Amino acid sequence: MSSTNLEHRPTKSGRINLDSEGAEQGLAQLVLTVIELLRELVERQALRRVDGGTLTEVEIEKLGVSLMNLEVKMDELKDIFDLKDEDLNIDLGPLGNLL
Template identity: 40%
Template sequence: MALTVDEKSLKHGVLSLVVTLVEVIQEALERQALRRMEGGDLSPEELNRLGEALLELDEAMTEIKEEHGITVSVADIHRGLDEVVDDVVDKLVNPSRWAQEAGPREGLR
């Protein structure tokens, strides 16, 4: 049985995933920048350069999404990643939930 791959769909999916990952990294950078700003670790010049760089990255990401028609798929992937992270954090905060979901295991009596 031959595997049929739609090249356009594959490129769309891979680009959507890459853009989503860049957005996640961008969000982490923004949070780190905010912490450094609030901690007084940045000079006014550094703060200005960082703000401009993050703004340029945001504009570039928006342009890429619009140009390739992946705005909705990136949002869907991002939402899915957020749900996974929320679930993992909830299980770490509430280990009993994790144990309940795992259920009884064979041989562990």
């Protein structure tokens, strides 16, 4: 891990750092935050459908595998950009944290 990566780590406040030198890191944090939010929404909707009985066993299996694969890919991307789960929970000011 280079010292450059450490200098551009997201701040503890949960705010995204978009200074000119850390723009790539901040943009990666923002994009991964949006993807994580969408992943959580899809997962909740999938659970509702499973609980509602509207999916076949094959569909449930495919959905489970797809969600697991997405989680693995998200972990890989967080590693690449040196981000942790808490880095994706950005501070929305008076609205609170996103995730």
